[in-house]
Every structure is written in C-alpha cells, then in structure tokens.
Amino acid sequence: MNSKMRWAAVAATSALALGAVAGCSGGSGEGGEDGDVTIVWWHNATGEPLSGFWEDVAAEFEEDHPGVTIEVTGYQNEELQRTLIPNQLRTGSGLDLYQQWGAGELAAQVQAGYVMDVSDQLAEEVEALGGVVAPWQYEESTYGLPYNFGIEGFWYNTELFAEAGIDEPPSTLDELYEAIDKLKAADITPIAVGAGDGWPAAHYWYNFALKSCSPEVLQAAQAELTWDDPCFVEAGELLAEFIDSDPFQEGFLATSAQQGAGSSAGMLATGEAAMELMGHWNPGVMGGILQEETGDEDATPPEFLGWFNFPAIDGAAGDPTAALGGGDGFSCSAWAPPECAELLAYISSVDVQTRFGESGAGVPVTPGSEPGVEDENLQLVLGGLRDASYVQLWFDTAYGPTVGGALNDAIVQMFGDQGSPQDIVDAMSGAAATL
C-alpha cells in the first residue's frame, strides 16, 4: 500500500465512522416520487393470531390503495411503549402509525406536538365509537382510535370452584371472602397475582378505589391530579383487609404476570390457582403460555375458564356497576401522510373489527362488530362493558407513567406489608408534584 492509498483508507474509515454517528436518519414518511407513500406501522403484537392479522390488514389496505406501501412491525409491548416510540417520536420522522395506550401518555405526546389531530378526517368513526374513544382524545380533539377495549374481572377455574363447593361466582365482596375460605379449606390456592410486575397487584387497589369513590370524584382526581377525597384512603383500607385474608399464592411478590407456567396467568392456566384478576386479554395470554409449555401450537385457552366482574361492596360510595378497563388503539404521528388516517379508519371499520373479534385476540369496539366475538368469556366481558354505567381507565394509564408508576409501587409496598393506605395517596401526590 503506498502512502496515498493509505491516506485514502484513513479518510474513508473516518467518513464511515462519522456517517455512523451522524446518520441513522432515513426511513419513512412522506413518500417519494410518483405519489408513492410508505407508512411505517408499529404495533405490540408479537404472537399469533394478532401479528398475522395486522399483516393481513396492511396487505388489504395496500391492495386498495395503489402506491401505498406499509411496513408493519410488531414489538414487545413495554419496549415499544417506553423506549422505541418515545425515541422515534423525538426524531420527528420514521414512524407514522403507532400503538397508542391513550390518556396520560397521549396527552404528553400531544403537548409535544407529535400526534396528528384526526378529529375532522375521522369525525364519522369517532361519532360511531362513542364514549370508548375518550382516552384517545385530548381537550376535545381526537388523536387516535381504539380497536380493542375491555373491562377487568376475575378469571376463574370453574372446575376448582366446583371442587371447593362454590356454586355461584361471587357477586359481593363478602361472597368473595367466603369463596376464598372454601378454596383454602379444599387446599386450593385461591388467587394468583403477578405482584412482581407491579401493576397486576395495583389493580386490586384500582378496583377498591372504583367501588369506594363516586365517578365524579374519580373524574375530578384525574383532571386535577389531586386525591383529597377520603375515599382513596378507604380504598387502601379495603385492600389492606383483603391482603390480610391471605388469598394469594406463596411468594407472590416475585411472581410475574404473563411469563411461563410459574407466572400468575400460568398458574391459573395449569390449575395451580383458582382465580386471577386480569384484563380481557387473559385467555390469549394463557393460550400462549400453554402453547409454549406443551409445545402444541394449537393449544387453546383452558376450557374450564369462567369470568365474573369485581364484586360490589355493600354501602360503598362508588357506582356498583362501574367497571375498570382499558384498551389499545393507534395514533398517527403529526408528520404521517394523510393515508395514515385512512388506514386508521380502515382498522376501525366494521369488517376489520368483526374479524378482529373472530380472531379471539380482544374485544372490538366498533358498533356492529359484536357478532365477531365468539368466545363465551369475551362475550361476558362485552356484556359487562355494555352494562357498565361508568368505565374508568386503568389508573396508571389515566394518570400517566410518572404518577401511575409511583402509585403502582406504593400499592406493591402494601402487598409486602409495608406502608399505609395514606402512603399510597401521598405517593401519588408526591409524584404529581414532580411533573
């Protein structure tokens, strides 16, 4: 190698390194020549049936819209929510349609100017959806549409209930306590909870708060992020009492919610525990765990599953038919091409939503798509949702990650026998002060 060549090599290497540092842009968005448009779409489905379903939806949309290419990718949920989407939004390009959990997080993204306002373009869809779209709205404007919304309840093992001599699923808290005692007497672990993940334990407090506080108080708390009403402390007292009845599996503080047979969902799926308080996605999670554990790709959620709503509490201020729930949606980024909103509308169409219901992956939200829900348990969830006079979004989603994280952490402390009902309220107020 002579000197000149050597210099050229050095320069080339430096340029490469510089490129690696400065580059990394590129990607999607506003199409190229000839009206060609690429839509980059990120969702949280990493397993079947949902990931294949979204690919089909993308392919159908491409077929109906010549010149549109959709790059659809599924990422692990937490990774997507906490790292990938915020980082990509900050770059101001490269992402068009993305998973949107709504409420607190949506508000932060809208304030930063990252989300497309689809109020006008999708006015028809928004009106059809009705109240369920609220978490995807901010200050009267709509920034996304849900495709899946369900409420939480106890998933239970009907066979174990029969074995313990419980004839009817509990409808009041006292009946729930009775059921717990009967299960314990039959040497069955009454409830599995994935407290290691935080939020599954926190959902108990959420439900007690829902039953202790009136909808007006809950809405005011969410809007102002203040929790002065004594009902929030009362929720903690109810939770402390519930934990004292010792209904959970051994070592629940380290149990995860959804990973493998040792998780709380796995325990319910394999008959190790009789109940689990969980969202409407639970049968799907259990099916996935059984597929992994048995190696049988066609394994389905267990036959013995039943579902009942979180029991009412006599004399509590909360609306007895109120339900706690949450859902999934999609938003378009502020820089996405207009076709993105069309894709959003297509996802929300009765046809796609009906097939989404048929896939068993969730509960569709577009009116007219209900017949797609074939699973009996999801029909129960759908019925509960229809009967609910008030639906409260998961508190951690509603309050946003900062307050929600502090809330979940404080509730888990109570599960570990540390901290008082007042501490939970203080943790939320403390976190809200750092916003």
Add this chain to the structure above:
Amino acid sequence: MAAPEVTAGRVQVARPAPAAPPRRRRRPLRDTALVWGFAAPALVVYIGFVILPVVLAAVFSFFNWNGLGPLDRFIGLDNYVRAFSDPVFLGALRNNITIVVLSLVIQGPLAIGIALLLNRRLRGRTLIRTLIFVPYVLSEVVAGLAFRLMLPPGGPFDTFLTSLGWTGTKPQWLADPDVAFWTLFAVLTWKYLGLAIILMLAGLQGIPEELHEAAALDGASWWQTQLRITIPLLGPTVRIWAFLSIIGSLQLFDMVWILTGGGPLNATQTMATYMVDIGNGRSQIGFGSAVAVILFFVSLVIALIYQRAVLRRDMAGAVTRGG
C-alpha cells in the same frame, strides 16, 4: 511521497534519513497527521458514543423533562436533591456499596484459596478449571433466567434441598425482601468467582518456581510459602481484580434486572436498575439522567482514588508521559 519505511506501528522509532536536514521539520508534522488520521475514527466513535452522552445526560439532569418535546423547564439541582432524599435511591446506593464490600471480602479470599488449590498438580485439573470458568462465560440473561426458573417457592431448587434432607419450609429465595438480596449476592458470586479464579491462576503462573524451591530448601512449610511468598507476589493481580470487581459492583445491572427487577419491594434495587426504572419506566428522563450522573461520579471518584492510592505502583511504566 517517500519514506515507505514509516509504518503506523513504529512512527516513534522511525529515524529520518540524516541526508536531508531541511526536510526534517516536515516529517513530525506528517507523523502527527498520520497519528490523527488513524486515531480519528476511534476518537469520533468515542466522543460520539461516550463523551457526548455523558455531557447530554449532565445537561438533561438540570431539567424536568419527560423525554418528549423541548428541554424548557430548567430546575437547577432539584433532581439531585430529590435523588438524595428518596429512600429508594439511598437504599439502592447502600445495596451497591454492600455488594462492593461483600465481593471484596468474600469473593476475593475464596478465589485466592481455590486458585491455590487448583495450582497444585492434581488429576483433572484442566477440567475443573474449565468448569469453574463456565458460569462467567454464560450470558447474564441466560444465567439470570435459569436461576429465576430454579428459585420460585417449591421450584427445582427447593425440591433439591428436600432431597438432601431439608424437609422444612424453605425461605422464599426471590420473593422475601429479607432474603432476596442474599440470593442475588450468591448468584453474583457463582457468576463472577470463575473470572477471579482465572485471574488469580494467571497471577500464580507468573510467580517463579525458584522462589518456592528456595523456600522449601530453607525449610518453609506449604502454608508459610503461600503466606510469605505466593500471596504477596500475587498482589498486582489481586489489586487489578479488586478494581474490576468494585467498578462492576457499582454499575451492576443485568443480573439484577433479570433475576428480580430490583424487587421485591426494592430490596435488590441498585443505582443502575433504579435509573432505568424511574428514567425509562416512568418517563422521567431528566431525573433519570441525574441518577446517571451520580452513578458516573461515584464510579469515577472511586476509580481515581483507587488508581492513585492502590494501583500506583502497578501502573508505573504502563502510562507514558507526554514528550
């Protein structure tokens, strides 16, 4: 250009031909350019991926920022005040320091002892050495998950203990806040002891056989030889291992994250897991950056003090002075 004898590796020693004195000046300049040319790619990467992120984290740490939108809420040192008044962060800091101390006090002597044993001639020595090093070669995630699967209540490890004759109630290895930290430390020891032993063995190889012979001739026992000759001469190795161990313990993340995620009830939280938990998990990038800066300075200060006070003699000659 002339001077093809100047190769990259030997820039310093290449002597210019004495025949052309006026050109002499230009050569160092060209050498400098050459050095910069070769160093530039590495420097660019280093500045771009190490220095710049550190500086950015320092900047973020003075803001209340959720990671979205512009940096426009300057709050001075509030994030630092908050970190040092948060019992969870202080607990994490305490956990880090406990792990540093325990590693030095427990893993060090254990590794030296095992290395001394393995340094003697015995059948299957190579096999034993390999086996001891295996945990270190395993990926953290694989090892962490394996322990997670083994340690739940009534899991394989408890079954194993029962088969050994312990029929009573076992501790909840990962679920009891009073036990989980010790479980974590045991797993860390299992994971990193192999590296310490290999380092010590390498150090032992460097001790001349003659010294042992001389000692034996003088009538020294095996114990005396180890205490008076082997261990003092192992000093440089021990000091380097201790340095690696301290820094590793301060920045501990992966094993904790996989094994316990910092739980139960923050019992195994370290500064690094706390940083990710709060900064990433709760969208408090500004506050998380402040924790990162604290972690950086704690590590830096300890590393510098250690280098000055302990490694000074070992490093002598390794660092070239300019000129």
